[in-house]
Amino acid sequence: MDRHKRVSDYTAPGPKLRAGGEIDAWCTRCKLMLTHVILAMQAGEPVRVMCKTCKSQHRYRAGPPGSPTGHSPRKRSATWAEAPEPRPHKAWQEAVRDKNLSNPIPYSPKSTFETGQVLMHGKFGTGIVMGVKPGGKIIVVFEDDTRLLVHAR
Ligand SMILES: [Zn+2]
Numbered sequence: 001m002d003r004h005k006r007v008s009d010y011t012a013p014g015p016k017l018r019a020g021g022e023i024d025a026w027c028t029r030c031k032l033m034l035t036h037v038i039l040a041m042q043a044g045e046p047v048r049v050m051c052k053t054c055k056s057q058h059r060y061r062a063g064p065p066g067s068p069t070g071h072s073p074r075k076r077s078a079t080w081a082e083a084p085e086p087r088p089h090k091a092w093q094e095a096v097r098d099k100n101l102s103n104p105i106p107y108s109p110k111s112t113f114e115t116g117q118v119l120m121h122g123k124f125g126t127g128i129v130m131g132v133k134p135g136g137k138i139i140v141v142f143e144d145d146t147r148l149l150v151h152a153r
Contacts, residue, residue, distance in 0.1 A: 026061035095128035
């Protein structure tokens with residue numbers, strides 16, 4: 001049964017909110033303004049609501065959040081844009097796909113490396129330079145893990 005809103009629902013002055021009543025609120029799951037059932041009131045304000053669409057219960061939000069919480073995408077620096085923090089194993093497979101590993105550059109903190117170079121680390125073995133960070137650091141994908149190494153010292 002749909003209950004159609006009347007104009008008076010919008011223009012009625014003063015709050016007539018109560019637990020069990022309905023209110024338009026921001027659904028944190030649907031990411032939409034939807035009708036919610038008020039579950040709890042505090043100081044004349046709804047504090048807890050249930051979305052009538054997805055039935056999820058959450059804190060009352062009068063509108064869309066100004067800045068998304070939780071999974072806000074981090075801005076990537078320009079030098080590191082093409083190679084997001086890789087997961088070790090997959091990163092390794094992708095890193096070596098088009099690389100010739102037969103002639104790696106021996107790793108030394110004193111050497112200067114560039115993205116795409118293949119190096120040989122005394123302890124970790126063959127690694128692919130995936131990125132160069134400011135401050136004398138390189139991101140190197142090894143077969144077992146991704147490591148941050150110093151260079152150009
Ligand atoms: Zn919802």
